[in-house]
Amino acid sequence: MALQLWETLKEAITAYTGLSPATFFTALALVLAVYHVVSGLFGSSDQPRPRALEEEMEPLPPPVQLGEITEEELKLYDGSDPKKPLLMAIKGQIYDVSQSRMFYGPGGPYALFAGKDASRALAKMSFEDKDLTGDISGLGPFELDALQDWEYKFMSKYVKVGTIKKNVPVTDGSTADESNLAEESKPAIEEPAEGGQSERAPVVEGEKE
Secondary structure, three states: OHHHHHHHHHHHHHHHHOOOHHHHHHHHHHHHHHHHHHHHHOOOOOOOOOHHHHHHOOOOOOOOOOEEEOHHHHHHHOOOOOOOOOEEEEOOEEEEOHHHHHHHOOOOOOHHHOOOEOHHHHHHOOOOHHHOOOOOOOOOHHHHHHHHHHHHHHHHHOEEEEEEOOOOOOOHHHHHHHHHHHHHOOOOOOOOOOOOOOOOOOOOOOOOO
16 A cells, blocks of 8 residues: 555656656755755744843933032942942033943943043043043133033933032131131220320339339
8 A cells, every 4th residue: 555655656746747756855855954044044033132132221210310419429320330320520510321331331431430520531531530520720712612512412412410519618708707706806905094194004124113
């Protein structure tokens, strides 16, 4: 029975394809091999993505308003703690730059600006530690224009989350007030006695008793 079916199949292959059974099965094997290779190269897009890529694409949390903080407190947001937002300040205004962590985060080209008021460094396009400050005194007009451009860029791209608390120096006016208080606290000068002379006559040097 099996032999009859095989003979019938060979006749059918020859009749419909014009090929010998050996040639037909060889061609069929080649087609299946090619299909297997192609399907391996263009795998299904439904495969799960790597976990690291998914974590990278997780949405950022909304910016948290910090209000007024000191420069020391701002240093805590330099990107060293991945759970905290990445902050940077310009002219005393603090911005959340977490969305640009590749630039301002650890290992980024501008990482040294994070957690600081880098106004002077941005104005001078400097990467020196001495310029990592919010002090912009003594800058020229071109440097101030460059700093203004940076400020406009940050205002349009990032969310402002706070300001840097400034230490109020003691002014000359308060010093003058302290001097006035000291003068008022001095004892009054004795009034002269009747006759135009003070109650205690001055002692003349060399005067005999």
